Structure formats: structure tokens, C-alpha cells
Amino acid sequence: MGAEWEHVSDIHVLLLPYPVQGHINPMLQFGKRLAHIGGVGVRCTLAITPYLLRQCQDPCPGAVHLVEISDGFDSAGFEEVGDVAAYLAGMESAGSRTLDELLRSEAEKGRPIHAVVYDAFLQPWVPRVARLHGAACVSFFTQAAAVNVAYSRRVGKIEEGLPAGFEAEDLPTFLTLPLPYQDMLLSQFVGLDAVDHVLVNSFHELQPQESAYMESTWGAKTVGPTVPSAYLDKRITDDVSYGFHLYTPMTATTKAWLDAQPPRSVTYVSFGSMATPGPTEMAEMAEGLHSSGKAFLWVVRASEASKIPDGFQERVGGRGLVVTWVAQLEVLAHGAIGCFVTHCGWNSTMEALGAGVPMVAVPQWSDQPTNAKFVEDVWCVGVRARRDPEGVVRREELERCIREVTGDDKYACNALDWKEKSKRAMSQGGSSDMNITEFLQALRRSRKSYEAKPIEPLLVGLDA
Numbered sequence: 001m002g003a004e005w006e007h008v009s010d011i012h013v014l015l016l017p018y019p020v021q022g023h024i025n026p027m028l029q030f031g032k033r034l035a036h037i038g039g040v041g042v043r044c045t046l047a048i049t050p051y052l053l054r055q056c057q058d059p060c061p062g063a064v065h066l067v068e069i070s071d072g073f074d075s076a077g078f079e080e081v082g083d084v085a086a087y088l089a090g091m092e093s094a095g096s097r098t099l100d101e102l103l104r105s106e107a108e109k110g111r112p113i114h115a116v117v118y119d120a121f122l123q124p125w126v127p128r129v130a131r132l133h134g135a136a137c138v139s140f141f142t143q144a145a146a147v148n149v150a151y152s153r154r155v156g157k158i159e160e161g162l163p164a165g166f167e168a169e170d171l172p173t174f175l176t177l178p179l180p181y182q183d184m185l186l187s188q189f190v191g192l193d194a195v196d197h198v199l200v201n202s203f204h205e206l207q208p209q210e211s212a213y214m215e216s217t218w219g220a221k222t223v224g225p226t227v228p229s230a231y232l233d234k235r236i237t238d239d240v241s242y243g244f245h246l247y248t249p250m251t252a253t254t255k256a257w258l259d260a261q262p263p264r265s266v267t268y269v270s271f272g273s274m275a276t277p278g279p280t281e282m283a284e285m286a287e288g289l290h291s292s293g294k295a296f297l298w299v300v301r302a303s304e305a306s307k308i309p310d311g312f313q314e315r316v317g318g319r320g321l322v323v324t325w326v327a328q329l330e331v332l333a334h335g336a337i338g339c340f341v342t343h344c345g346w347n348s349t350m351e352a353l354g355a356g357v358p359m360v361a362v363p364q365w366s367d368q369p370t371n372a373k374f375v376e377d378v379w380c381v382g383v384r385a386r387r388d389p390e391g392v393v394r395r396e397e398l399e400r401c402i403r404e405v406t407g408d409d410k411y412a413c414n415a416l417d418w419k420e421k422s423k424r425a426m427s428q429g430g431s432s433d434m435n436i437t438e439f440l441q442a443l444r445r446s447r448k449s450y451e452a453k454p455i456e457p458l459l460v461g462l463d464a
């Protein structure tokens with residue numbers, strides 16, 4: 001038993017994200033917060049696939065320890081595997097086996113895992129294994145409460161009516177997702193009544209009705225936004241980034257360029273870590289940015305770069321900077337940023353709210369249309385770009401949206417309001433802070449029953 005691990009009240013929490021950037025960030029960040037609030041008595045360990053561990057060149061997970069878990073594809077990323085069904089099946093079988101090994105080996109090392117916080121996308125196979133080891137099972141939702149509620153009611157799969165004020169285009173895409181994804185989204189709720197805790201990366205005030213519904217149905221608690229402390233409450237002094245970039249951020253180039261721009265003059269454009277807009281939409285976006293007349297910083301991942309029109313950078317000169325990845329939180333917090341053209345991934349959406357930056361929403365798929373609906377109509381912190389009959393956001397439309405958001409102060413004012421509310425939720429006594437504290441207290445209480453539970457052989461549990 002190591003010297004760091006000698007406290008009678010010690011709790012060991014294993015964090016198990018779905019292995020993509022937009023799911024690793026919130027889970028790792030939650031672990032850092034838990035370790036900070038829990039103090040020396042709480043150890044947090046994040047389990048990551050070997051492939052992603054290699055891809056992240058300089059991890060800075062703060063107080064969180066990193067360990068390996070396999071998804072069955074140790075030498076290839078999800079993009080190389082390509083086949084969604086094969087990937088998800090491989091992840092379940094290799095993941096179950098290596099999770100079992102990990103839980104055993106940590107117990108043998110004298111630091112047994114008392115709780116497994118796992119991505120809701122990994123329901124129900126993670127709890128099946130975790131329970132055999134007597135660990136508390138904690139399902140962690142990385143998407144908005146409104147989206148989770150929509151999926152749980154299968155809205156979009158069966159026509160059972162739309163929520164008030166919602167059009168079909170505002171719902172999470174469901175029927176257009178590949179079948180294995182549809183199954184995964186519905187599986188989030190299979191056996192959810194039986195897990196020990198349900199957490200949501202959001203804060204109550206953002207979607208009060210939907211958060212209350214999740215709380216009354218599954219006892220779900222909001223614990224977000226899981227954004228590094230430096231951008232919110234500033235309680236964790238060295239917590240300045242997520243600490244697990246899967247792509248290398250071009251921080252120095254970006255900062256030098258932004259520093260030279262006037263306040264609130266730059267349009268920041270990023271579609272997160274997964275979106276792959278078609279070549280036509282990318283070309284339209286390029287022309288829309290050009291014709292908006294504003295300076296812009298555009299993140300185009302290396303895999304998407306071929307879709308940028310030839311000679312584009314030369315044509316726009318110093319007015320635009322195209323980069324392959326940035327430290328997004330730093331960019332959003334930079335005074336030069338005036339608006340954010342975003343695909344409305346849930347992390348990007350909450351990061352923009354937390355930074356007080358208004359948005360132009362260009363949702364692509366999955367939960368993003370619903371997030372865009374909230375951006376435009378509920379929080380009024382931006383506008384949504386509309387697609388033409390061919391399904392493309394044209395240059396004129398993008399230009400119109402950028403001009404609207406940067407030309408009317410109401411969007412920036414509303415965004416600044418949400419910045420304060422985000423900060424308050426995570427500050428001492430805020431809604432999410434209290435939920436995290438209560439969660440920790442519950443783990444401390446349940447540690448006793450953990451000690452009483454015998455570990456069963458894995459095969460019995462998996463066959464059941």
C-alpha cells in the first residue's frame with residue numbers, strides 16, 4: 001500500500017469515458033473536481049484506451065491518475081476501424097474483460113475501486129462488470145438533459161408528438177444515425193433505474209424542467225459545466241485546461257494572431273472533434289467567412305483540410321487564420337473573440353456560455369439540433385443558420401447570421417448572463433457544487449456496504 005493511500009476514509013473512483021474527445025473532456029474534468037472537493041481521501045483514476053493514450057502527446061490530468069483499458073482496437077482509432085457495429089461490439093467484449101482485470105488488479109494493489117463512473121453510452125455492460133466487484137455504479141451523461149429526455153422517450157424514433165415549441169428540425173437526429181448508434185442511445189436507459197447514481201454534465205438552471213424530470217425519474221443530479229476551474233470559479237488554482245488533447249493545439253500561433261486583433265472583432269469557427277461537413281458546405285463556409293468582412297479563426301482538423309477551397313488562405317490574407325486544433329477554452333476566453341460559429345456539440349455550447357460568447361449555431365447531427373434550439377430560442381444567445389432545400393448552409397446565410405449576432409448586443413448580453421450563472425453553479429454552494437458534495441457524501445456512506453460484498457467470478461455475471 002503506497003504512502004499516498006493510507007487514509008481510512010479513502011474512496012477510489014474509476015472514471016470510464018466513451019473514447020472520444022467530447023466525452024473524455026467532461027469525464028476527466030469531473031474527476032479533477034471530485035478529487036479537489038474530496039481532498040486527500042479521494043483518489044480518481046481515468047481509464048483510457050492504449051491507442052488514445054499514445055495519441056495524446058502531453059497529458060496533464062491534474063490530480064487524476066491514468067490507466068489503460070482496451071476497446072479491442074489497441075493499434076487503431078475509431079476512425080480507422082470505420083465499422084460502428086464492429087467497434088461497439090469489440091469495445092463491449094474487450095472492455096468487459098479488461099475492466100474486470102483492472103478492478104481486480106487495483107484491489108490487489110490495496111486500492112480497491114469503490115465506484116465506477118462510466119459514460120451513459122457504455123450502459124449496460126459496465127455496471128454488469130462493476131457490480132461483480134461490489135463497486136457503486138454511476139452513469140454519467142455527457143449530453144444535455146433535454147436531449148437525454150428526448151432519447152428516453154424515443155422522441156424522433158416514434159411519432160408521439162413534439163415538445164411544446166419544438167419543430168422536427170429541433171429534435172436530436174435519431175433515424176438518420178446508423179442502427180448501432182440508435183441501439184446505443186436507447187441502451188443508455190436500460191437498467192438505469194437500478195444504478196446507484198446518475199449524473200448529468202449540465203447545471204440545473206440551463207434546462208430546469210428537463211433536469212427535474214431526470215431527477216424525479218432516475219434520481220439524476222447535474223454536476224456541470226465540467227469546464228476547468230480557471231474559466232469558472234477559479235477554486236482549483238492549476239486547473240487551466242482539460243489536459244487531454246487528442247490533437248496538438250497550435251497555441252502560440254493562435255495566441256499571437258488573436259493578441260493582434262481588436263476586442264470582440266474575431267469570429268471563431270470550430271465543429272468539434274468528430275463532425276465532417278461535406279465539401280460543398282465547407283466551401284460555402286469559407287466564402288461566407290470571407291464575405292462577412294470580419295476577421296476569423298477557423299479550426300479545420302487535418303483530416304478535413306482538403307475540403308478548403310484552393311488558394312483560400314492566400315485570398316483572405318491576414319484577415320483569417322486556419323488552424324488544425326486550438327486550446328478552445330483559451331480562445332473563447334480571449335477578448336478578441338466576438339462570436340462562435342459552432343456545431344453545438346454539448347461541450348462547445350457550455351464552454352461558450354461559460355465564456356459569455358454569443359453563437360451562430362450550425363448543427364450537424366445527433367444532439368446538436370436540440371442544443372441549437374436552446375441557443376436560439378430559449379437562452380437567446382445566438383441564431384441558428386438555416387439549410388437550403390439541398391441541406392446546405394449557404395455563404396449568404398452564414399454571413400447573415402454572423403452579422404446578426406455581432407450587430408446586436410442582446411446576444412452578447414444574454415451570453416454574459418449565462419457566464420455568471422455557469423460560474424455560480426460551480427462555485428461553493430452553487431447547484432452543481434452541492435450535488436457533487438452530496439455525491440461524495442453518498443460514496444463515503446456506501447463504502448461500508450462495498451466492504452461487505454464478496455467478489456463473484458466474472459463469467460457467472462457475464463453469462464447471466
Ligand SMILES: O=c1ccn([C@@H]2O[C@H](COP(=O)(O)OP(=O)(O)O[C@H]3O[C@H](CO)[C@@H](O)[C@H](O)[C@H]3O)[C@@H](O)[C@H]2O)c(=O)[nH]1
Binds near residue numbers: 271
Ligand atoms: O480546436 C479545438 C476544437 C475542440 N476542442 C475541444 O473539444 C471538445 C469538443 O466537444 P464537443 O463540442 O462536445 O464536440 P464533439 O467533439 O463533436 O463531441 C461529441 O460529444 C458531445 C458530448 O456527448 C456531443 O454533444 C457532440 O454532439 C458529439 O459530436 C470541446 O471540449 C472543445 O473545447 C478543442 O480543445 N480544440
